[in-house]
Amino acid sequence: DGGITQSPKYLFRKEGQNVTLSCEQNLNHDAMYWYRQDPGQGLRLIYYSQIVNDFQKGDIAEGYSVSREKKESFPLTVTSAQKNPTAFYLCASSIWDSADTQYFGPGTRLTVL
Amino acid sequence: GENVEQHPSTLSVQEGDSAVIKCTYSDSASNYFPWYKQELGKRPQLIIDIRSNVGEKKDQRIAVTLNKTAKHFSLHITETQPEDSAVYFCAATNNDYKLSFGAGTTVTVRA
DSSP, X not given: OTTEEEEOSEEEEOTTOOEEEEEEEOSOOXXXXXXXXXXXXXXXXXXXXXXXXXXXXXXXXXXXXXXXXXXXXXXEEEOTTOSOOOEEEEEEEEOGGGTTSOEEOOOEEEEEO | OOOEEEEOSEEEEETTSOEEEEXXXXXXXXXXXXXXXXXXXSOOEEEEEEETTOSEEEETTXXXXXXXXXXXXXXXXXXXXXXXXXXXXXXXXXXXSOOEEOOOEEEEEEO
């Protein structure tokens, strides 16, 4: 999991702003994932991508968007349509044929001011 | 979709005692069950996993058991130490590349 990086570590957003969270991996993993973590609720899947130029919605995709233009990058945009974006965001990746074993980045803590 | 329930939500144990966390899942097709440990403000780290063709797996002080008939699996930590204090998450997948996580168990090891 040391090969997955997220930036920034802390991010502050004003009401009505879009912000983009970065996720990069150098593990040559095919699949990448975005999760949101709130206290007492575990990890909830926002979006995932199994291959470049393709991605699918997870359980809580509303108010979020992603792109997968490169294998090593999977940025997440939190749009103004996301009404309660304050949370800890975790990116993960996995090898295509062992996609169930996921390795996590260090996370980005987003706070709405 | 898969639904994973985890109990207890908090667990306090005396150093040296054992800790047990239990999870149940709803999808009988689920075939992979990882456990993650997350220290405060850090990323979740995979600590052990088990696949549906195995009933038990052990790694030093950590063991996981799986009962496919009852659709539940458990994490056992023996001889607990202060560094075992963390939040533990169970998860399950039917190999559709999505993990469903339990809500987590906060384990506190008292010295």
